[in-house]
Amino acid sequence: MTRAAQGNDPRLDRREAMRALLEGRGDMLLVTGLGSTTWDAAAAGDDDRNFYLWGAMGAAAMVGLGLAVAQPARRVLVVTGDGEMLMGLGALATIGVQQPPNLALAVFDNGRYAETGMQASHTDQGVSLCGVARSCGIAGVYDVTDQQALADFARLLRSPGDRTLFARIAIQADEPPRVLPSRDGVLLKNRFRRALGIE
Amino acid sequence: MTKSAPGTSSDWRDDIFAALQAADIRQVGYVPDAGHSRLIERCQADPQMRAVPLTSEEEGIGLAAGAWLGGQRAALLMQSSGVGNCVNLLSLAKSCRFPLVLLVTMRGEWGEFNPWQVPMGTKTQAALELMDVLVYRVERAEEAGETVAAALDIAFNGSLAAVLLSQRLIGAKRWVK
Numbered sequence: 001m002t003r004a005a006q007g008n009d010p011r012l013d014r015r016e017a018m019r020a021l022l023e024g025r026g027d028m029l030l031v032t033g034l035g036s037t038t039w040d041a042a043a044a045g046d047d048d049r050n051f052y053l054w055g056a057m058g059a060a061a062m063v064g065l066g067l068a069v070a071q072p073a074r075r076v077l078v079v080t081g082d083g084e085m086l087m088g089l090g091a092l093a094t095i096g097v098q099q100p101p102n103l104a105l106a107v108f109d110n111g112r113y114a115e116t117g118m119q120a121s122h123t124d125q126g127v128s129l130c131g132v133a134r135s136c137g138i139a140g141v142y143d144v145t146d147q148q149a150l151a152d153f154a155r156l157l158r159s160p161g162d163r164t165l166f167a168r169i170a171i172q173a174d175e176p177p178r179v180l181p182s183r184d185g186v187l188l189k190n191r192f193r194r195a196l197g198i199e
Numbered sequence: 200m201t202k203s204a205p206g207t208s209s210d211w212r213d214d215i216f217a218a219l220q221a222a223d224i225r226q227v228g229y230v231p232d233a234g235h236s237r238l239i240e241r242c243q244a245d246p247q248m249r250a251v252p253l254t255s256e257e258e259g260i261g262l263a264a265g266a267w268l269g270g271q272r273a274a275l276l277m278q279s280s281g282v283g284n285c286v287n288l289l290s291l292a293k294s295c296r297f298p299l300v301l302l303v304t305m306r307g308e309w310g311e312f313n314p315w316q317v318p319m320g321t322k323t324q325a326a327l328e329l330m331d332v333l334v335y336r337v338e339r340a341e342e343a344g345e346t347v348a349a350a351l352d353i354a355f356n357g358s359l360a361a362v363l364l365s366q367r368l369i370g371a372k373r374w375v376k
Binding site: 031051053054055056057058062063066069070071088091093094097098185186188198 | 252262270271294
């Protein structure tokens with residue numbers, strides 16, 4: 001199960017990283033972006049409190065913002081990929097203005113568009129997502145490149161939110177077997193709301 | 200902050216605001232437009248509403264989806280040019296049947312001075328209808344409140360709805376001042 005980092009490659013295993021973020025999640029609400037982070041979340045265990053995006057590339061962070069504003073007493077975690085985040089970079093400016101204290105964003109950065117054939121993304125060419133997040137005024141920005149930093153960030157998620165969090169999590173550019181959750185958007189939406197006691 | 204008491208407003212933008220309040224709208228995503236400026240100010244001043252400035256209109260589709268997932272209602276304010284930015288993101292609202300309300304101030308029609316506004320302005324309604332958004336138009340000030348109320352009603356019964364506020368309505372208001 002464990003895929004050790006190779007050589008001096010500091011990058012983390014994406015499935016282990018997702019499990020670390022969700023372990024003992026309490027009442028945390030999760031939004032995942034189109035592509036691999038959705039398969040990672042499903043592999044960690046399907047949950048009614050997961051909302052998987054199967055499209056709408058670039059929207060994951062904004063779905064998290066609307067949810068965090070609506071549910072201020074809950075931790076809201078968005079996990080998405082570097083390509084998905086790059087398509088909606090403006091959302092970081094919007095979130096930087098709103099600063100919801102219960103919102104955390106974690107970007108699994110493999111520097112690749114894994115779903116379309118592993119083409120290099122802008123982060124592979126030196127674009128710094130942490131730099132963008134910092135420039136947008138997001139208070140807690142973390143560049144996570146090892147197990148210890150990942151564990152520290154996961155611990156922050158368990159504590160009451162007092163500022164917006166952003167982590168770039170360096171992951172290996174591999175493609176573990178796909179684990180696909182339901183693609184029925186209406187079902188995903190309704191079960192999420194039911195889990196919150198809304199419907 | 201407000202220039203007239205609730206229920207006694209004579210400004211169509213106040214009538215729209217009253218409709219948003221009556222529908223319990225709690226998040227309002229917007230890209231600024233001159234035609235929406237008074238409505239934006241009213242939303243910002245209301246402690247029950249979270250006014251969220253967006254860098255681009257498609258951000259609002261995600262915001263509204265997240266709000267609904269968390270049990271709140273959202274509405275989006277934008278100019279007609281921004282509708283074009285939303286098209287792919289409308290698939291999120293459609294696929295999941297999220298309620299969606301767009302209040303769109305029109306450019307590129309009545310009395311437009313900038314020809315660059317015309318291509319999107321003349322196709323705004325068609326672009327929305329291409330994605331199965333129900334489109335309502337407001338030409339006269341006295342129709343604004345009830346049309347927005349009707350759009351909110353149908354949206355929160357599980358539809359995508361847009362209200363196009365015509366440039367004649369907006370322009371006429373601006374020019375007499």
